Amino acid sequence: MxxxxxxxxxxxxxxxxVMGSGQVFGQSDPTGKKPITSTYAITNATVFANASSTGNKATVLIKDGVIKSIGRNVSLPPETKVIEGDSLFIYPGFIDGASQAGITRPEDPKRPEDFVSSNPPDEIAGITPWRSAMDQFSIKSSQVDELRKAGFTMAQILPDGGMIAGKSAVVLMGNPNSTNLIKANTGLAASMRGARGMYPGTAVGVMAKFRDVYKNTELTQGRIAQFTSSTGVSRPEMTPTYMGMSDVVTGQVPVLFSVSNDLQVRRAVSLQKELGFQLVLTGLEEYDEVIDFIKSSGAKVLIQLATPEDKAIKAQKEDVNDAIKAQYERVQEAYDRAIAQAGKLEKAGVPFAFTTIGTKTADLGKSLQKMIEGGLSEAGALAALTSNAAAILGVDRIAGTLENGKMANMVISTGPLFEEDSQIKHVVVDGNFFDYEVKKKKxxxxxxxxxxxxxxxxxxxxxxxxxxxxxxxxxxxxxxxxxxxxxxxxxxxxxxxxxxxxxxxxxxxxxxxxxxxxxxxxxxxxxxxxxxxxxxxxxxxxxxxxxxxxxxxxxxxxxxxx
CATH class of the missing domain: 2.40.128.120 (Quinohemoprotein amine dehydrogenase alpha subunit, domain 2)
Structure with missing residues (x-):
């Protein structure tokens, strides 16, 4: 469709x-277009190097897309282009823990003439672990523009598909003339979503099928090892499904299980405990009842950067009967419980990051503010956007904080990040500067x-x-x-x-x-x-x-x- x-x-x-291309070409520019200098310094800005920072006046020196120095008395090379940052605030670039920005859906496969709904081919049933998100990704998508405008500089992109959609990749939200690939095959995207009109069509069926695919992959690996080390052994059938699942079975990459509610969380963790794969729970919306369970599971967590609308609360009237008042109270309680979940995760000591899947880009900032109102600390919010996300994605060596030697991925705002009137003025990705219009209220x-x-x-x-x-x-x-x-x-x-x-x-x-x-x-x-x-x-x-x-x-x- x-x-x-x-x-x-x-x-x-x-x-x-609404944002044009970057003014500055980063370190990975295959077009051959080079700026006069690849060395930039933002001077005398207020720098928040990490989530726990209180902000210090400093100069940030960038060369070839890498942070070379941060401090008060930075020695600037002669070729440095200076950007005055006296009124600016600099933060590490945001990281989207699971995203489908720039992802398009592949062609639906045709059903064979001998199609049997109780035993469909893997591809038709939504089991495609061999697919790569990079095959579906376009850096020139307007969705990427919108995500970058909101401050996101890096994302783990997930392929579109069924219960086992394929392999994720970590990319930059950067130069449209670059591949922007940081790392391919960083995880396996999976969900409880069944296939329509065929097996597995239910969540229980999905669990059974996932278990079947996983176990058969283990058996195939054993047969491959036997075949390659011994004579007189029949050749094992190495299907795309089993080959695509092999690095999950061997523990090289995690399964990114999309789970929206507490029941799906329990089902995914149950599969993980039974089979032993690495688990990342992603897309969480309703998880208030299973926070302790999530903590005990040891699974990594990506929650939706979204909160419910408060239209129903704002529409409440004063002159109503007791039954309506009770209904209003239940609506308010549900809303308060939803916006308090992130704060409870933080208080429970569960490191988490955000995913923008299923969210409106225009409402990301508003949702973050609501979570803070509900009990999430500003430091916890910034960690979820930066260092926690980098750790979960395995890119904390190069991203998540502002340090010498790390990639020049930054969010530059007109004021403290969580202040209502603060606006993002520049986003730096891999040394590329993207400028955004700052609008004043008239x-x-x-x-x-x-x-x-x-x-x-x-x-x-x-x-x-x-x-x-x-x-x-x-x-x-x-x-x-x-x-x-x-x-x-x-x-x-x-x-x-x-x-x-x-x-x-x-x-x-x-x-x-x-x-x-x-x-x-x-x-x-x-x-x-x-x-x-x-x-x-x-x-x-x-x-x-x-x-x-x-x-x-x-x-x-x-x-x-x-």
């Missing part, structure tokens, strides 16, 4: 990021940050699927908003129209959602943007696709007057 949508142009609604009718979203907006978008455009209209009657949007019809034949839903306008921010009908299936699309006069920049989130950027301009002749 994703492939159909790409061809039809639904993703033409998505913009390939006063409208004497009110800070209040913008009027009413009018007809023309939006533009561009993804690997191509460029397109459309329009959306926002109207207001009393305190209620309404509107509609036009977009490329995924079923062909020009454009389609959909009503806007859940329209929210607060300060500079405009949010809304709408549904796209694609081949009889309904896709939920959520848009969030920041209005600056008659322009808007933001992101568009489509379930199963991720976040993309969107840019819009208002037609001045159609602006409604207040």
């Amino acid at each position: 994703k492939k159909t949508l790409l061809k039809a142009g639904v993703l033409g609604m998505l913009l390939a990021g 006063k409208v009718n004497g009110n800070d940050g209040e913008s009027n979203p009413v009018g007809t907006w023309t939006y533009t978008s561009e993804t690997p699927a191509g460029s397109s455009g459309g329009s959306f209209t926002v109207e207001k009657e009393g305190s209620e908003y309404s509107g509609k949007i036009t977009y490329d019809d995924p079923q062909g034949g020009g454009t389609a129209t959909s009503p806007l839903q859940n329209i929210q306008a607060s300060g500079n921010t405009l949010k809304f959602s709408f549904n796209v009908n694609a081949g009889g299936m309904s896709l939920d699309v959520q848009v969030s943007g920041e209005i600056d006069g008659d322009s808007m920049d933001g992101s568009m989130y489509i379930s199963d696709f991720g976040s993309f950027a969107i840019s819009a301009t208002r037609n001045p002749s159609l602006i409604a007057k207040k």
Whole structure:
């Protein structure tokens, strides 16, 4: 289905990021384009070298994509280009513990004529351990742009697929003319997701099939060893599945098991204890009840950098009966419990990092703030974004902190990272500088940050699927908003129209959602943007696709007057 949508142009609604290419070429630039100098110094900035740092004024010297020196009295070579950082704050670059930014789904295999649903071929059943995420990855994807704009400089990318999707890789969010590969085959992506209309179709079936594949791989390895060391032994059948699973069985790489709730956590840990493979639990959403269990398992942990929406809480009314009040209390308790989970993990002494899978890029900062409000310390949040992630991915030798000899991966902001008004101004990846526009809140009718979203907006978008455009209209009657949007019809034949839903306008921010009908299936699309006069920049989130950027301009002749 994703492939159909790409061809039809639904993703033409998505913009390939508002940030241009980097100004500075890093150390791995195969294009032959070289800057006048590869030596840079950011002087007199406030540097947070690691998660426990309180911040110190220092100069950071970078040469050929590597940090050469950090300190107050750094000797600068004659060729150094100096960037004044007096008002800037520098942090280690963020690391996404499991990501599908830039990942596209491979072709679905055709079923053979003798297909049997109770015993399907591995590839059709979603068992493809031989696949590599690098075969599905594009550094030029707008999703990569969006992730980098949020401060992420490195990610462990996972392939798209079924219960055993394939091998992950660690890449940089860097120069679009480089492979950006740090390390291939860093783990095996697996999930409890069964196959549709065939075995294994349930979570219990997935566990049984995973056990079967693992045990058969062990047997195959034993037969290979026998065959290579003895005569008179029949040749073992070395299938792609068994060969792809071999480095998991031998303990060379971990299994990255996607588990969203406490039951799936218990199932994954049960498999690990039975079979003995290395385990990383990733994608955790609901884990409050199993924190002690996770700690005792020794598994590494990647939690979703997402928190639930608080719309239902904000919509609560005061003049209600006792039954409704009790319902409100249950909603509030569930919300408080969800945002407190990360803080509880920290207090339990479980080192964890973040994954952005299943999250909206535009809401990452907001989710992090909610976790901090729920009890996660700022140091714990920064560790999860940097040093913890580097340790879990096995790249702490080169990333996760700012130290001499490590890669020049940095986030440079206008203020302390977790302050509300702080914005990311530069992101440095492998010595490449990516610059981002810093927007100031404007006063409208004497009110800070209040913008009027009413009018007809023309939006533009561009993804690997191509460029397109459309329009959306926002109207207001009393305190209620309404509107509609036009977009490329995924079923062909020009454009389609959909009503806007859940329209929210607060300060500079405009949010809304709408549904796209694609081949009889309904896709939920959520848009969030920041209005600056008659322009808007933001992101568009489509379930199963991720976040993309969107840019819009208002037609001045159609602006409604207040």
